[in-house]
Amino acid sequence: MELLGRQEVWSITYDHALGETASSFYTRIRDEAAIYGRRSAGSGKVMVPPRSFSDETLLPTEEWVKVGPGGKIEAFTMVYEAFKNLPPPPYAFGYVLLDGADTALGGYFKGVDLTDPAAAAEKLKIGTRVTTKFAEERKGEMLDFWFELA
Amino acid sequence: MSGDRVGIIGIGQSAFRARRDDANYPELVREAVVMAMADAKMDFDAIEAVVYSLSPDAMVGIGNAERLGVDAVGGRMKPFLRINTGGSTGISATAAAYYHVASGAFDVVLTAGADKVGECGDSQSVLNKIWDPSYERPLPLGTINMLAMSGVRYMQQFGMTEVDMARVTVKNRRHASLNHNAHLRKPVTIDEVLESRIISWPIKLLDCCPQSTGGAALVLASEKYIRDNHLDAVWITGVAHCAETYWMGDRMGNNPTAEHSGAHALGRSFERSYKMAGIKDPMKQVHIAELYAPFSNTEYHAIDAARLCSRPGESIQRLRDGEYELGGRIPVNPSGGTLCTNAIAVTAMARVAETALQVWGRAGAHQVEGARVGIASGNGGDHQIFGTMVIEA
Numbered sequence: 001m002e003l004l005g006r007q008e009v010w011s012i013t014y015d016h017a018l019g020e021t022a023s024s025f026y027t028r029i030r031d032e033a034a035i036y037g038r039r040s041a042g043s044g045k046v047m048v049p050p051r052s053f054s055d056e057t058l059l060p061t062e063e064w065v066k067v068g069p070g071g072k073i074e075a076f077t078m079v080y081e082a083f084k085n086l087p088p089p090p091y092a093f094g095y096v097l098l099d100g101a102d103t104a105l106g107g108y109f110k111g112v113d114l115t116d117p118a119a120a121a122e123k124l125k126i127g128t129r130v131t132t133k134f135a136e137e138r139k140g141e142m143l144d145f146w147f148e149l150a
Numbered sequence: 151m152s153g154d155r156v157g158i159i160g161i162g163q164s165a166f167r168a169r170r171d172d173a174n175y176p177e178l179v180r181e182a183v184v185m186a187m188a189d190a191k192m193d194f195d196a197i198e199a200v201v202y203s204l205s206p207d208a209m210v211g212i213g214n215a216e217r218l219g220v221d222a223v224g225g226r227m228k229p230f231l232r233i234n235t236g237g238s239t240g241i242s243a244t245a246a247a248y249y250h251v252a253s254g255a256f257d258v259v260l261t262a263g264a265d266k267v268g269e270c271g272d273s274q275s276v277l278n279k280i281w282d283p284s285y286e287r288p289l290p291l292g293t294i295n296m297l298a299m300s301g302v303r304y305m306q307q308f309g310m311t312e313v314d315m316a317r318v319t320v321k322n323r324r325h326a327s328l329n330h331n332a333h334l335r336k337p338v339t340i341d342e343v344l345e346s347r348i349i350s351w352p353i354k355l356l357d358c359c360p361q362s363t364g365g366a367a368l369v370l371a372s373e374k375y376i377r378d379n380h381l382d383a384v385w386i387t388g389v390a391h392c393a394e395t396y397w398m399g400d401r402m403g404n405n406p407t408a409e410h411s412g413a414h415a416l417g418r419s420f421e422r423s424y425k426m427a428g429i430k431d432p433m434k435q436v437h438i439a440e441l442y443a444p445f446s447n448t449e450y451h452a453i454d455a456a457r458l459c460s461r462p463g464e465s466i467q468r469l470r471d472g473e474y475e476l477g478g479r480i481p482v483n484p485s486g487g488t489l490c491t492n493a494i495a496v497t498a499m500a501r502v503a504e505t506a507l508q509v510w511g512r513a514g515a516h517q518v519e520g521a522r523v524g525i526a527s528g529n530g531g532d533h534q535i536f537g538t539m540v541i542e543a
Contacts, residue, residue: 003171008211014283022284045404049285055395056407074402075299075410079290081349085275086290093289094299097403104399106289117351126306142288 021052024064030140035068035132037101048101068098069132070150075104076124078114090114096130096147107132108146123149155373156251157383158506158541160190164364166333166491168268175210178264179222182365182496186262190369190381194224197369198256202232203243203263205495205530208276210266223262223367236280236530237293237442238391239263240366240499241537245389247370257375264365265495273361280532282396294358294445296398296532298350301447303402303411305352308463310450312352314470316343318446319356319489321475326486328476328515333362333491343446357446359492366496366503384510388427388525388540392419396534412462413448416527416536417455424457427540429523432457436540437521438481438508439474440501442528444488453482456525456538476516484508484516498528502539509543 018026021038028036037048038061045054046065053060076094092112095104109130114120129150138144162185164170170178187194200223202216212218216232219225233243240263247261267273274292281291304310320340326332338356346355376383394408394415395401401410408414420432429435439456443449453465458480468474474482483489485504488497505524507513522543529536 005171010208010211016283018284025285047400049399051397055397055400074399075302077295077298077302077353078351079295079349080347080351083274083278083290083292084272086278086292091290093295094302095399095402102404103397103406104403106286106291106399108289117348121302121351126303142285 019052021050025050026140029144030138033134033138034066035098035105035145036064037067039063039065045102046100047103048098048105065100067100071096071098071130071132073124073126073128073130075126076109078117078120092120092124094124098132107142110146111148155385155387156248157371157373157376157385158368159371159376159381159383160186160192160369161503161506162186162189162367163331163500163503164366165331166362166364166493168333168360168363170266170363175212175215175264175266176218176222178266178363178365179219179262182264182367183223183260183262186260186367186369192369196258197224197228197260199229199250199259200225201243201247201250201259201261202230203240203261203495203499204232205234205236205239205265206276208279209270209273209494211270219263223260235535235537237444237494238498238528238530238535238537240496241502241526241528241539242391242498244368244499244502244539245391245537247368248386248389251370251372257372259370260367261370261499262365262367263495263499265493266363267361267492267494268363270361294350294353297445297448298353300410300451300533301352301445304447304451307411308466310447310466312344313340314466315352315357315446316340317469318449319343321469322483322486322489325476325484325516326490329485332486333360334486335490353445353447359444359489362491362493364493364496366499368499368503384506385542386539387542388423388429388538390419390422390426391535391537392416392422393535396532398532411451413451413455413529413533413536415534416452416529416538419536419538420456420527423538423540427542429540433459433480436480436523436525438484438505438518438524440485440487440504440524440526441482442488442498442501443483444492446489449482449489452527456527458482476518481518484513484518498537501526501528502541505539505541509541
């Protein structure tokens with residue numbers, strides 16, 4: 001028998017409140033071109049991105065700590081496949097432990113030739129030193145910064 | 151054993167495919183439920199409560215689709231609740247059904263669900279939405295990228311290679327070729343995996359699970375009910391869950407509680423379910439494992455977490471040696487596993503169902519000879535909320 005279908009598209013707009021901690025993180029990026037974390041009470045761990053409380057101590061975090069701009073790669077991937085509503089490939093991104101931080105921050109890796117995946121993976125291998133680069137014009141968002149090989 | 155165990159008395163699973171144009175969503179749920187009821191030789195009247203297995207709504211494209219499921223499971227005028235823990239949903243729903251019975255509140259409980267991931271052309275953009283809007287949503291995160299990064303760390307720590315990843319796919323596809331319910335059943339070679347296109351390095355197309363459509367259902371009952379009614383059953387002897395931080399970047403860096411290369415909380419969940427079942431040495435006491443692993447690399451950390459090897463990373467060598475193949479020492483994913491079939495809402499229920507069929511001796515062409523003790527797992531959230539079970543004949 002003839003089986004029929006029906007196409008539906010979900011397109012929903014949200015205006016998310018970021019909260020005090022994330023707002024402060026982004027305004028510092030925008031105004032100072034610097035990354036800050038929050039020091040956790042009890043453990044002293046510097047959490048980046050900053051959180052208002054620690055999931056380990058369950059206490060509020062206590063103070064702002066400037067971290068980076070240098071750091072080392074903790075994880076990476078290079079994406080070669082196009083996904084709907086995600087950036088056109090190829091691109092590389094992952095997580096970096098910035099100097100002075102205890103947890104890793106996500107961001108794009110730029111300036112690495114991704115033509116040969118094996119060669120790119122070697123350049124981005126875990127432990128590689130990177131530095132944080134900031135856009136000239138910053139809006140106060142995650143895409144204001146990225147990482148490049150040091 | 152005391153008389154207060156919880157048994158599985160009925161199992162239903164679809165033959166999973168990319169699409170099922172002959173059935174809408176509730177019809178697919180009903181298909182699995184009817185099979186489970188027939189397997190239990192029971193009418194709907196005997197079901198006292200229903201736990202509904204449904205992961206993110208956007209995957210089926212119906213908001214709170216459990217509402218449509220009420221009719222499909224015969225839930226009218228019965229206690230009914232929905233469970234969602236992402237990829238682990240199916241084992242979480244089964245655990246909730248288990249607790250319904252173990253508490254003494256009910257004697258017979260149905261758990262069921264279905265997914266139509268194949269109808270969602272955007273599963274990775276749906277899965278990008280599981281990341282928090284404050285910090286990580288602007289990054290191109292998805293479950294493939296997240297677990298590619300786990301793989302990169304596992305490679306660095308334990309020496310896993312892309313060939314080792316391919317070996318998992320080759321093993322599981324061979325197993326799936328024997329399982330008529332599996333979605334991807336065509337055997338592949340190591341070279342075919344290595345030559346398939348890179349999705350998110352080191353994960354290639356053939357290292358990935360498919361987007362599957364199908365349903366699953368289980369009927370659970372109290373030991374007293376099973377004995378009084380002279381029913382056949384297998385027994386859930388261990389059940390546990392464990393959660394870990396949402397933040398992937400906290401699973402690396404300095405002294406993380408959990409390590410993103412591994413599955414720390416899955417290991418804790420297995421410890422809890424082993425303790426409950428009285429299993430002290432899983433390598434000697436477990437005969438078959440159905441471990442949730444949607445990408446080839448993740449099967450290694452699942453095997454490590456289940457302690458089916460002596461130390462983390464040793465799974466690589468043991469898999470090379472064929473220990474986890476059908477016919478090997480402890481077959482892992484004899485059904486082909488999540489790598490060959492992933493209908494997200496019921497994927498982890500399929501792990502339970504397949505383990506139950508194995509210890510029951512009813513798994514058919516992919517039966518593990520002499521299996522009496524099996525384990526099942528599910529991973530959900532962003533590699534974050536894990537469920538485990540021990541099932542025994």
